[in-house]
Amino acid sequence: MQDVKDTSDPRASNKPGGEQQQQQAGGPPQPPQPNPGPSRQQALPYGIVGAGLKEVTRRVPEDEPPPLPENAKLKSIGKPVSRLDGIEKVTGKARYTFDVQLPGMLWAKWVASPHPHARIKSIDTSAAERYPGVRAIHIPERILSTAQLRDPKAEQGNRYPTVRYAGQPVAAVAADTPRAAEAAVKLIKVEYEPLPHVSQLEEAMKENAPRVFPGPTEQPATAGGGGAPPGLPQKGNVRGPDNKPRGMGPRGDVNKGLSESEVVIEAEYRTQVQTHVPMEPHGLVADWKDDGLTLYASTQFVTSVREDAAELFDLPKSKVRVISDFTGGGFGAKYGIGNYGLLAIHLSRKAGAPVRMILDRREEHVSGGNRPNSIQRLKLGAKRDGSLVALQVQAYGTGGVAGGAGVGFCHSTLYECPNVLVEQYDVFTNAGPCAAFRAPGQVQGIFALEQTIDELAERLKMDPLALRGKLDVSGTDDCLARAQERKVGAERAGWNKRRPAGSDKGPIKRGLGFAQSQWLYLVQPSTACEVRVSGDGSVEAFSSTQDIGTGTRTILAQVVAEEFGLRAEDIGSHIGDSRYPMGPASGGSRVTSSLTPAARNAAYRCARELAARLAPVFKANAENIVFADGKVMVKGKAGSAMPFREAVKKAGFEEISQRAERRDDYEGYLFKTPDMALSRHGIGGVQFAEVAVDTETGIVKVERVVAVHDCGRPINPKLTESQIYGGVIQGVSYALYEERHLDAASGQQLNANVDQYKILGSRETPRIEVILLEQLGAQSSTDARGVAEPANVATAAAVANAFYNATGKRIRTLPMTPANVLAALRG
Amino acid sequence: MAPPDDDSVPKPLLPQLSRRAFFKGAGASALSATLAPSAHAADPSPPVLGPEPAPLTLSINGRTVTVQADPATTLAELVRNHLGLTGTKIGCDRGACSACTVWLDGEVAASCMTLAFDARGRKVTTIEGLAKGEALHPVQRAFVENDAMQCGFCTPGMVMSCAALVDRNPKCTLDDVKQAVSGHLCRCGTYPNVFKATLAAAQGGGKAKGNT
Structure with a gap:
């Protein structure tokens, strides 16, 4: 994150990576010294394992566990342990929110507005109320997930929330059976006063376009990102410019x-709206009882569900419990209670029974969130030697009725460039709200930026890899990782055999391209973890965090197991319950970076306490008690070894327990709130793609992807690899197939299903080769970082660069459908 | 509020529909979903049922169960909502994602596109019935070992299709596996490990070790 590095901080002199740049005026406020309190100077391994590991000395809290060596020297961390809940998943026993069935549970369904923009004049629920089996009806007094009017007075005379997108919920019914709920919603009579609407980005930008909102709006971000900064000017539907995305630039x-540049590259790029399509749609089961509210949530952040419910229903948090055993995918869109949750809770309260409200596939597409589209104009100025002089970006995008259509922060942070101006505009349209989506903004931004850099390389007759090597020099951990990744990736991908653009003579043209990734390294400082040892030798770990598919239970168990010399399978790994110590959001790729240091510290303390309890049993000092290979022994005395459980039983206690919080990164942060801390380091990654373009039909196939990634210390390379597969596959799917189609006349989505909204399937899956670095950043007790988002950032750009190498033509419009491809080939 | 472009299989509201019209539509959808004539279709005078719930006896995971279900109930709804077998997922409810895949007489079928009444006389196997007690089907084991899942919501359906493939063709190739799961959507993008796991299960002997 070169732009936001600071030189004012004396600690900066210790930082790896050399030269610092001046922090920009108005940048993030200076955070306090990390980890106040007693400390020690600690030597820590730093660098990329196998590519020059060195030692750095950092100030760490006095009671911080000793540093971990590289993974090869560990027993549990870094091992490809099979997913602990895998058997539950392959046998159908894993209980998702979708599967929760409580005694007396009611089924809810909502009435969706058929109009994209309307005032509601009246709602008559009398016939629905009389329908057999109907137990409660609720009309929402507010709509969540959309931008909010800065001045709500503009609509204060309205009895009902204004409809701003086709599919917006208007009323909801809870009934004994799904059938009764479906029948009853059709009996609700809603009288609408349709208003002029606009659903297309460029139409909405026109001065005389229908206004989606009658005044300026605000849209706070979720823990998954997205949102828009407060207080920006808004003219008509156009809000912005935001020229400081993520506080950078x-x-x-x-x-x-x-004007001083010797080469100027200028082009316009367009990306489409992509919907999240989690296989488990958004949903919640609400159980309102006099003594408290229990929510079963398909969520990426248990805590956010509790906070929303407590706030919107004026309940103390102690009366709200959120349970999330399994979440069937989220990708950024599953935060808070959403309109479905708001309605489910109201209905449960009214009916005095649990209520299940889960979106169907159409509702999921229309109202569950999406990645905004973009029109990006880039102007890049450079010297003949390749050094950048200026980068100007103007970007418009629409997230429907929500803000957050920016194109990321890469322009200010990835490459050295003294003059950068990025202006991002949100354009409101009468369409469902966008939501954070796996590296929000950055995927769109990198698609354009990495093609622009490739174009510069071509113009200057430079190798694209070499040009990146010249420009990507911030010295941060992500920069160092990418340098190594370019090297090993180029070897694996066969970069030296890459041919000039458009080499193939026949109609099918093949090419190889590459692009770079950069994402934030985020930590959630409020993260905590508790570890308990019971008198029978059971070891358990507790965190409220959830698993959206990344394997949270497994990595938590691995980290705890390491301290006790046990196997991950021996650890009770408990997550997904707001009654456990607060865990991180599954957003911003922060679960592993936040949870594992807290878990290790709690486990370390607990193991040391256990050692003290065992010392008398072994007639030794506590410092000499070691846990290894499922046994307890006195250091240096193999003969003293006793199986772990047997030893613990002899200690004669009921339970010991330790809790630890996520310490600050040893170097500190650029920016820190209780919910989020931002490191000056990022997460890197580079991807190489091989494509075949049929120039007669316009069909593009991605045949192979080499994905080289870093995520600090990988806690479980098998699960990490799975996430990287997922990032690449979603990226290819975005690049080639996915596009939400809205009918301009009706404002309705034409492909709100999974047969016409095409996502990549087995037949289109490329050969994917993953190379994973082990990079130790000397920042925390595990040095783990995330990978979910970084793996999705570079793919579309790599495919586009390969398309150019194949055909000699730039494709600047996504997705690469035959129509867009043939247009690009004619261009 | 079904919008005008919704071309999903009609799910008629029972009160608005005659029994005859209902059965006409229902029979056609079931046939197109399974591509196999059901045993009772040959019966010249099927009893007229519905719209009220009627008793229905099915063989599910080797057990005979009798439930009251209205004739519009899909097999997916029946196993989940009537029997509590929630391993079978519903991802799209129109036969486009295959999360609901079960076996009918050992052949894969989309249970969201199969009326529960059309499963009479057939052996229904759901994900809960695939393992033999504690002994997982080789495909289930291989899915765990090869991490052929992320969020896991599509996994039961994937497992049913891959297990059917391996049982049918223990010498299956990568192309066969891609074909077998070509109707399955996995948004987490875990296909490479699904391929790896299924081939590993096949090479490990597939049917011989586990399911019959």
Whole structure:
């Protein structure tokens, strides 16, 4: 994150990576010294394992566990342990929110507005109320997940929330059976006063376009990102510019820079709206009882569900319990209670029974969230030697009725460039709200930026890899990782055999391209973890965090097992319950980076306490008690070894327990709130793609992807690899197939299903080769970082660069459907 | 509020529909979903049922169960909502994602596109019935070992299709596996490990070790 590095901080002199740049005026406020309190100087391994590991000395809290060596020297961490809940998943026993069935549970369904923009004049629920089996009806007094009017007075005379997108919930019914709920919603009579609507980005930008909102709006971000900064100007439907995405930029003077440039590359890029399509749709089961509210939530952040419910229903948090055993995918869109949850809770309260409200596939597409589209104009100025002089970006996108259509922060942080100006605009349309989506903004931004850099390389007759090597020099951990990744990736991908663009003579043209990834390294400082040892030798770990498919239970168990010399399978790994110590959001790729240090510290303390309890049993000092290979022994005395459980039983206690919080990164952060801390380091990654373009039909196939990634210390390479597969596959799917189609006349989505909204399937899956670095950043007691988002950032850009190498033509419009491809080939 | 472009298989509201019209539509959808004539279709005078719930006896996972179900109930709804077998998922409810895959007489079928009444006389196997007690089907074991799942919501359906493939063709190739799961959507993008796991299960002997 080069732009936001600071030199004012004396600690900066210790930082790896050399030269610092001046922090921009108005940048994030200076955070306090990390980890106040007693400390020690600690030597820690730093660097990429197998590519020059060195030692750095950092100030760490006095009671911080000793540093871990590289994974090869560990027993549980870094091992490809099979998913602990895998058997539950392959036998159908895993209980998702979708599967929760409580005694007396009612089924809820909502009435969706058929109009994209309307005032509701009246709602008559009398016939629905009389329908057999109907137990409660609720009309929402507010709509969540959309931007909110800065001044709500503009609509204060309205009895019902204004409809701003086709599919917006208007009323909801809870009934004894799904059939009764479906029948009853059809009996609710809603009188609408349709208003003029606009659903297309460029139409909405026009001065005389129908207004989606009658005044300026605000849209706070979720823990998954997205949202828009407060207080921006808004004219009609156009809100912005935001010229400081993620607090980064602008810098220098782009006009001056462009005039001094020897080469200027200028182009317009367009990306489409992508919907999240989690296989388990959004949903919640609410059980309102006099003594408290229990929510079963398909969520990426248990805590956010509890906070929303407590706030919206004016309940103390102690009266709200959220349970999330399994979440069937989220990808950024599953935060808070959503409109479905709001309605489910109201209905449960009214009916005095648990209520299940889960979206169907159409509702999921229309109202569950999406990645906004974009029109990006880039102007890049450079010197003949390849050094960048100026980068100007103007980006418009629509997230429907929600803000957050930016194109990321890569322009200010990935490459050295003295003059950068990025202006991002949100354009409101009468369409369902966007939500954070796996590296929100950055995927769109990198698609354009990495093609622009490739184009510069072509113009200067430079190798694209070499040009990146010249420009990607911030010295942060992600920069160092990418340098190594370019090297090993180029070897694996066969970069030296890459041919000039458009080499194939026949109609099918093949090519190889590459692109770079950069994502934030985030930590959730409020993360805590508790570890308990019972008198029978059971070891358990507790965190409220959830698993959306990344394997949270497994990595938690692995980290705890390491301290006790046990196997991950021996650890009770308990997550997904707001009654456990607060866990991180599954957003911003922060679960592993936040949870594992807290878990290790709790386990370490618990193991040391256990050692003290065992010392008398072994007639030894506690410091000499070691846990290894499922046994307890006195250091250096193999003969003293006793199986773990047997030893614990002899200690004669009922339970010991330790809790630990996520310490600050040893170097500190650029920015820190209780919910989120941002490191100056990022997460890297590079991807190489091989494509075949049929120039007669316009069909593009991605045949092979080499994905080289870093995520700090990988806790479980098998699960990490799975996530990287997923990032690549979603990226290819985005690049080639996915696109939400809205009918301009009706505002309805034409492909709100999974047969016409095409996502990549088995037949289109490329050969994917994953290479994973082990990079130790000397920042926390595990040095783990995330990978979910980084794995999705570079793919579309790599495919596009390969398309150019195949055909000699740039494809600047996504997705690469035959129509868009043939247009690009004609261009 | 079904929008005008919704081309899903009609799920008629019972009160608005005659029994005759209902059966006409229902029979056609079931046939197109399974591509196999059901045993009772040959019966010249099927009893007229519905719209009220009627007793229905099915063989599910080797057990005979009798439930009251209205004739519009899909097999997916029946196993989940009537029998509590929630391993079978419903991802799209229109036969486009295959999360609901079960076996009918050992052949894969989309249970969201199969009327429960059309499963009479057939052996229904759901994901809960695939393992023999504690002994997992080789495909289940291989899915765990090869991490052929992430969020896991599509996994039961994937497992049913891959297990059917391996049982039918223990010498299956990568192309066969891709074909077998070509109707399955996995949004987490875990296909490479599904391929790996299924081939590993096949090479490990597939049927011989586990399911009959």
